[in-house]
Amino acid sequence: MLESLTAFIVDYGYLHLFILSFLASTVLPFGSEALVIALVYQGFSPFAVVMVATTGNFLGSCTTYYLGLKGRNVLDRYLSPSPEKLEKSERLFNKYGVYTLLFTWVPGIGDVITMVAGLMQLSFRSFSILVFLGKFGRYLVLAYSVVLFNGGF
Template sequence: MLDNLLMNLSEYAYLSLFVTSFLASTVLPLGSETLVVVLIRSGFNFFAVVMVSTIGNYLGSCTTYYIGFKGRSDIIEKYFSISEKQLRKADSWFDKYGPFLLLFTWLPLVGDAITASGGMLKLDFRIFSIYVFIGKFLRYFAVSYLALNL
């Protein structure tokens, strides 16, 4: 049974990682870190795991940004479980820290609010992309590095 699980993991590992990472930054309150750790500890390519998880999580954030950009606060509150209070807090953080705040969209509880607020504030998508991608990359690099070295 364990052999079958490992064989299936090998066959669909990167696709599963991409989907999990994408969904983790959109509508589902789940984390992709566990799968990253399992893949790294199972000998999967370090760089491939980091990049697949980064790209999946970044594209999920782009989805949230787009919904915010279109002003769909009803969808954000209902499906993303981001309250109006969280959005106001993220807006005030943008006033204080500027786009640098986007480096922290990976944080639990507030990351999705930061992403949605970035869209609602109509931040330049290029700036959004640079900061969010760097933040996501650093997160997955750190998780993968720790999984490999601990």
């Protein structure tokens, strides 16, 4: 069983990481951290793992942002965000501004932050830079933590 799981990871690691990272940045209850750790532990390039995970996660956030741009009716129809989370995200935006987007990787509220950025018609350029940097930083810390704890560098 462990051998087949290892083969599965090694054979399709980057593809699965991209898909899982993409899905994890939507409102679907997925996480990509375990696969990032497994790939780095299996000897995949930490930088490549970080870039694939970041790109997938970023593009998933872009879809949520886009739905937010389309308005509240589209969000309610496709994503059904809780009013409490939307309100909390709006308060964060009002208090901290666009820099809130650096925290779109935070489970539970990150996806809602991207929705609110769309609803607030935030420029895609600002959205892209801050979301990408936040997600990149998260995966970089995660991947290189595995390297450090594995005695590498």
